[in-house]
Amino acid sequence: MQDFEYRRVRAASEAAALLREDPSAKLLAGGQSLLASMRMGLLATDLLIDLQDVQELRNVVNAADGSVVLGAMMTHGALASHPELRSFAPGVAELAGGIADAQVRSMGTIGGSLANADPSACWSAGVLALGGEIHTSERAIPVDAYFMGMFATALEPHEVLTRVRLRRPRRFCYLKHEQAASRFAMVGVAVADFGDAIRVAVNGTMDGAVRAPAFEQALQRRLDPESLRGVRFDESLMTSDIHAGADYRAHMAGVLCRRAVARMLVGAPR
């Protein structure tokens, strides 16, 4: 890996100031995607800014308005076992506990995952289904305006993702079909039931995580796996590669959505 200068900061504003000075600088959260990319030579930087000492990025707040705020530097592992998140939405804690493997969950963070926006990232689908806002050093971005495609987000080069505010679902379930070797989601489906609305998001598409309006409309009529009978995910949106064709991925999106709804109905994790 090409060498770089390494700096630790104590505040998100400090990181944002460094990014304005040196637009080629990169932020380091847990490094589970970034370091792997740098070691493969896909990415290089002159300055790596480590956010691990920024305490303001580490809190989880169960807000009085019925939302939950997750600090960007919370690791998947810490969120999976976090009492506040487990009571707020056990299905969301379960999503965190299913990301990659325990070693990656020890280091990898929700903020890192959302800033990277890997098209198969579990958090992207989960957060998009839950809705809410992505907060940065500058502003709050509605979740629906945040994801801009494969590895692309609404974040400006000098912005630091600080926290995520999620809406509390009545029920929530995320299921994925893993690629056997990498264990990344080939397709993942997140379903959130808010009582007055159903939101469904699918990852593994050419545009990364996207909402699935056809599934949402079908489930809004009746939250039941049977409602999805004959409703297909648009296969022209799906990735096609050596692991699976677009038609298979689209089919699996339907299968996973039905299974997720079935699990929600039996009162499994919210």
Place this chain on the structure above:
Amino acid sequence: MPQFELEVNGRRAVHTVAASRTLVQLLREDLRLTGTHVGCDTAQCGACTVLVDGKAVKSCNVLVAQLAGRQVQTIEAVAREGVLHPMQAAFREHHGLQCGFCTPGMVMRGIAMEAEGVPAEEEPVRSGLCGNLCRCTGYEGIVHAVVDGLARMRRPSERKAAHAGL
């Protein structure tokens, strides 16, 4: 070159290394702690698993710089004075290995599972091991060893020995 102070196997020291140096490079090449193996070097196989502040981490995918101020434990620090750690003893008894290349990572992952509260049962252990690959496919023995190792670590008589070892 920058300097980073961290503790490796109970020894606190300042390491003068490039900021881009990974933990496994420090362990194997600088400290000659070659018990930690490099399998894939792309953070998939888990052979390089060590403990950082008690949590399992892939040492090929973490910078020395990130670990300044933290505690690292490797397979070399697991046995004490010639007495195997209960997890190691279970691997030996159940023959939890074939070629042995993945074994250090498997043992460290098994030890980390104790603190995570993974039950000493086959299914949770299998899923807890999903980040550790055995290219010999010798999983049966490994799973039995980790199940038994967890049970041993939780026995009061062995707990003392395990804590002395880590």
